[in-house]
Amino acid sequence: MQDWLISLPVGQKLNEFVIEAVLGQGAFGITYRAFDSNLQQTVAIKEYFPRELAARDSTQTIHSVGSAEDKDTFKWGLSRFLDEARLLGRLKHPSVVGIKRFFESNGTAYLVMDYCDGEPLDKIIQRQGKIEATVWRPIFNLLLDGLEHVHNAGVLHRDIKPANIFLREDGTPVLLDFGAARVALESQSKSVTSLATAGYAPFEQYSTKGKQGPWSDLYGLAATAYRALTGLKPQDSPDRMLEDNLAPVVLLMPTDTGQELFFHALDQCLALRPEKRPQSVREFRALVEDSCTSASIVHAAEEPDLGLHSSETNVHYADVSPGNKFPRKVVSFAAAIIFVLIFAGFLFADRSSVDGNRVAFKPPGDDQSVLNHSSKLPLKSTDKADPELSRTPKDVRDEKTRIDIDEKNSANRQSSAISAGALSSPQPSVASKANSNQQALENSRGPTNRLNTDGGAAKQAEEREATSSRLRELQREREESKRREEEQSRREILARDIDTRLKELERERQESKRREEEQSRREVMAREEDARRREVERADQERQKKEIEQRELARREEEGRRTRAALDSVLEEGEMCFNQKKFDCAIASANAALKISQQDVRAIRLREKAEDGQKRALSSITIR
Secondary structure (H helix, E strand, O other): OOHHHOOOOOOOEEOOEEEEEEEEEOOOEEEEEEEEOOOOEEEEEEEEOOOOOEEEOOOOOEEEOOOHHHHHHHHHHHHHHHHHHHHHHOOOOOOEOOEEEEEEEOOEEEEEEEOOOEEEHHHHHHHHOOOOHHHHHHHHHHHHHHHHHHHHOOOOOOOOOHHHEEEEOOOOEEEOOOOHHHHHHHHHOOOOOOOOOOOOOOHHHHOOOOOOOHHHHHHHHHHHHHHHHHOOOOOOHHHHHHOOOOOOHHHHOOOOOOOHHHHHHHHHHOOOOHHHOOOOHHHHHHHHHOHHHHHOOOOOOOOOOOOOOOOOOOOOHHHHOOOOOHHHHHHHHHHHHHHHHHHHHHHHHHHHHHHHHHHHOOOOOOHHHHHHHHHOOOOOOOOOOOHHHHOOHHHHHHHHHHHHHHHHHHHHHHHHHHHHOOOOOOOOOHHHHHHHHHHHHHHHOOHHHHHHOHHHHHHHHHHHHHHHHHHHHHHHHHHHHHHHHHHHHHHHHHHHHHHHHHHHHHHHHHHHHHHHHHHHHHHHHHHHHHHHHHHHHHHHHHHHHHHHHHHHHHHHHHHHHHHHHHHHHHHHHHHHHHHOOOHHHHHHHHHHHHHHOOOOHHHHHHHHHHHHHHHHHHHHHHHO
């Protein structure tokens, strides 16, 4: 196709502007670098030229083509292009391309913009691989300011991507190529192919019924930041609807940058559903600046809504990366550990109270001290006097005290044996031992003292019953304490297992990240190696082609030289024959020379001379 059918030729005049070069071409327009002869400065001019709806003739005039509906669509898109130019002309911001003027010519419209010296962002990323977060953040903030200014004026960019961001020589960015006219055409014509940029356009831009707004531009800006920071192209949004494999920015970036809130906010802007994204630049800034809001990023979508967050600032991290399941497991395990620690605190307090009860019921001394104490009790008796009659009330009280102490010591020993599992054979019960002691006491007393101790026997029986009840209670408490200790041990083991699993998951995440980075590096190296290999192959092919051409040229030159030498030899022989009046030989030599070169003038002349000489010779013979 001829160049003038695609773009305006270099040197073409448009009013006071002279076309110098083509800066870029797309399906909906062409951008030129031009020189303003009035103001004596370089400008950029954007031409409305939807190639699927229009064509350019030899006079540089653009005509709408296709059906009547397509022609109406072309006119409608042209009016939207002019409306956008009028609106953008009122926008004045350092991060938005400046509009000088617009005009109609050649059957279409032209938008005159400021020309900036610098480089497109996509070229910079392609050359560097990625941009450090500390370098990218100021650029992003300037773009955010410009985008907010555009949104406040009621305009959407609709096509934010690295190719539409230009970095000036001083490092400041500028937004280019607003896509309002393009989106208008897509929404009005079925014949216009949807050109939503894969990886940078949100899902709502792939449908004519999708509701677009500032959140759509924030998706494109966040996807551009994703590409700049990670060096990876974002997954296309329709593919993410089928299977979301887009790794969150916060997991791909180093943890020591101090930009975690910013990375979380970018992940929020990359949510598939529009309502899950920040609805404006102001809300995005709130996500970055408000640490309380950032805390809700951790899986708010999977937790029950307790009404603690407003609908504007509630961040659903699951929508940012549904394919990434690791953070949910971490949070679940962390909650389990907290629960175990709280329960262990209550259990420790309960166990301390049980141990306190044990101390309260411990006998005041060990068995030996009690026996020593009881052996020192005074027993007044004489050989001559009746022991029963000689016992005083004090002796009776001391004997009763000794029996009570023996009973308590026996109960304590039996309780210790039960708790240690040492009761392997039947032991005498507390009641039987008490009865034995009581019988011994009765036998040592006379009839008179037996009457005095009838009231104490009932009291001793009640004390024995209380002791037995307390022993059973102590046994139950010790069994319960043992059960609690076992439960605590199981929970501690579970906590250690959870901690081990968390560490394993962290190692797996780090290993997965390392493998992904390694795979990415290998892919880049493979692409570079493949490019180098293709370049070497092209160079080899060019070299071989040149060698073949040179050999062919040398062969042809050699053949020509040989042909000329043979021709000269035959003609020289013919001339000799002619001079010797051997006309037949001269004619034969001339014919041989014509076979070598049919157009050789010398051979034709030689044959003509030889034939003429032959005729003259025949005439002279006839006359004689």
